[in-house]
Amino acid sequence: MRQLTSWMKQARSLIAPSQTECLFCGRRGRPSHEWPGICVHCQSGIPWIRVPRCQICGRHVGCPDCSRSNGPIPIVCNRSTVAYTSDMREILGQYKYRGNERLAPVLGLMLDRAYALLQHEQSGQQLNGASQSNLFSKPFPILHSKLRMRSNLWQADLLVPVPVSAVRLSERGFNQAERLAEVVSLQRGVPQLPLLVRTHHTAKQSFKSRKERLADMKHAFAGNTDPVVLQILKEYLHSRMTHQLEQRPLRIIIVDDIYTTGSTIRACAGALQQLCRSLDCTAEIYSLTWARS
Numbered sequence: 571m572r573q574l575t576s577w578m579k580q581a582r583s584l585i586a587p588s589q590t591e592c593l594f595c596g597r598r599g600r601p602s603h604e605w606p607g608i609c610v611h612c613q614s615g616i617p618w619i620r621v622p623r624c625q626i627c628g629r630h631v632g633c634p635d636c637s638r639s640n641g642p643i644p645i646v647c648n649r650s651t652v653a654y655t656s657d658m659r660e661i662l663g664q665y666k667y668r669g670n671e672r673l674a675p676v677l678g679l680m681l682d683r684a685y686a687l688l689q690h691e692q693s694g695q696q697l698n699g700a701s702q703s704n705l706f707s708k709p710f711p712i713l714h715s716k717l718r719m720r721s722n723l724w725q726a727d728l729l730v731p732v733p734v735s736a737v738r739l740s741e742r743g744f745n746q747a748e749r750l751a752e753v754v755s756l757q758r759g760v761p762q763l764p765l766l767v768r769t770h771h772t773a774k775q776s777f778k779s780r781k782e783r784l785a786d787m788k789h790a791f792a793g794n795t796d797p798v799v800l801q802i803l804k805e806y807l808h809s810r811m812t813h814q815l816e817q818r819p820l821r822i823i824i825v826d827d828i829y830t831t832g833s834t835i836r837a838c839a840g841a842l843q844q845l846c847r848s849l850d851c852t853a854e855i856y857s858l859t860w861a862r863s
């Protein structure tokens with residue numbers, strides 16, 4: 571009898587999954603089937619950037635930044651998953667500053683939507699309304715490796731997370747960008763490699779003006795000179811030759827949690843270009859960020 575009761579309990583929990591606290595709002599709402607850990611209410615409120623208005627930085631609203639005279643931004647384009655609304659700011663704050671690492675999988679899967687968007691754009695595919703809404707409602711389309719291999723869609727070669735300083739890493743215990751990149755890397759089968767290092771600790775960027783940020787960030791990053799990382803990169807470049815992929819530039823995606831002025835991405839892209847040049851490799855650099863302010 572006891573066995574039967576426990577079996578009934580299990581069966582019931584399969585039919586109606588227990589309502590655990592939503593990672594976004596903390597309430598016990600009906601769980602979303604598509605986005606693990608969040609409730610359907612929060613899911614319906616995600617401010618997806620479905621159609622970027624600025625083709626360069628992926629901003630959803632009119633963008634004066636990209637037309638300013640800071641010289642050309644050394645990336646092909648940035649794509650972000652969500653608009654940085656006050657709700658999204660709260661969620662990013664929980665993840666980044668209050669150390670809620672449990673948010674990493676769902677935020678990573680959300681970031682993967684920006685990858686999917688970039689992939690379709692770069693493959694020259696026009697998305698109609700239905701396939702676009704599918705893109706933002708189904709987070710697990712291509713975990714299957716056979717599907718991935720069969721796909722003729724554009725694919726990146728490497729993901730490079732924006733590094734955090736040693737000070738920040740010990741404060742936070744994890745690199746928020748690296749955790750997000752891990753999810754995209756798993757989903758897409760695109761390797762992640764720490765090709766960048768932080769050369770100095772910069773004070774919190776959120777309190778600074780645009781001009782201060784740009785100046786501050788200029789020399790904040792450099793190519794990673796770790797011999798193991800460089801060896802992996804060299805072997806990877808060599809394997810591209812055997813697969814005759816070296817005719818096209820190496821496609822690198824910088825991954826970060828947020829794109830504000832673009833100063834971080836700009837500095838990272840500059841450092842990556844320098845690293846690639848030193849290895850006689852031409853690179854095309856993109857960026858994926860979870861939020862666009």
Ligand SMILES: [Zn+2]
Nearest residue numbers: 592595609612
């Ligand atoms: Zn919720």
Ligand SMILES: [Zn+2]
Nearest residue numbers: 624627633636
């Ligand atoms: Zn822009």
